Amino acid sequence: MQPTVSDSKYVILGITEWIFNWQKNNWRNANRKPVLNRELWEELYELTQELTCPPKRRELKWTYVKGHNENKYNDRADEIATSFAEGVSVELKLKKDILI
Template sequence: MFQKNNITIYTDGSSRGNPGPGGFASIVVINDERVIELGGHDKHTTNNKMELMGVIEGLKVSLGHVTQDIQTVKVYSDSKYVLQGITTWIHNWKKNNWRTAAKKEVLNQELWQELDKTVETVSQKKVKIEWHYVKGHADNPYNNRADIIATTSADIGETKIMFDGDFTEWHKRFD
């Protein structure tokens, strides 16, 4: 899962009410050496917006750590909305001037455009992005940690770095 020459990102989003106060999380593991946990919030949002923000912010953090030896960024999300959107739907949305097949405006269009731009920036660095689905609220400790960060961020209303340090120290909590 965590490998040299890779950046691995676990993301999550949450809202207390839909809409309501929300939070997002990005756990960025760089080269299985360093971990950055980021949590963020919005006072009035939806779960889908926070899921998108988790991915966007995780990719932005990873951009600062892409070096010549990084080959792949692996993004893990429990949001089928985000994963289907970025791997399937977005291509037609862009062709159709950000309209759905039903000719309606794409919901969360600004965030989708920001995600698209961020993905393009990562790709320009000759880094492959892999998208992976992980079942939420299941037996994945990293996704569960992202869920805790997202819900905590929604509850406390803060955006901050929760952890920035050594992978081995961070990983001890999962052993």
């Protein structure tokens, strides 16, 4: 099983721990304020449910990796995210030098 890797502890804690309380509390956080980016959290939760529930029943493992720490995969993800944020298209295929 390949882990889902993120340099965002917010995303990992959000999807593995906090989301269940947010749902129970009508999408309010611990400070009783609306959860930011609720639509994105709902979509991410739905995707995780599709993968982990029958018939797929995949196990998901979320792993934190420190950002900007010379991790070639995280650096590539940053490159893609930055390009899209700037409105620049980018090749999504893995570069050969990343696979080595």
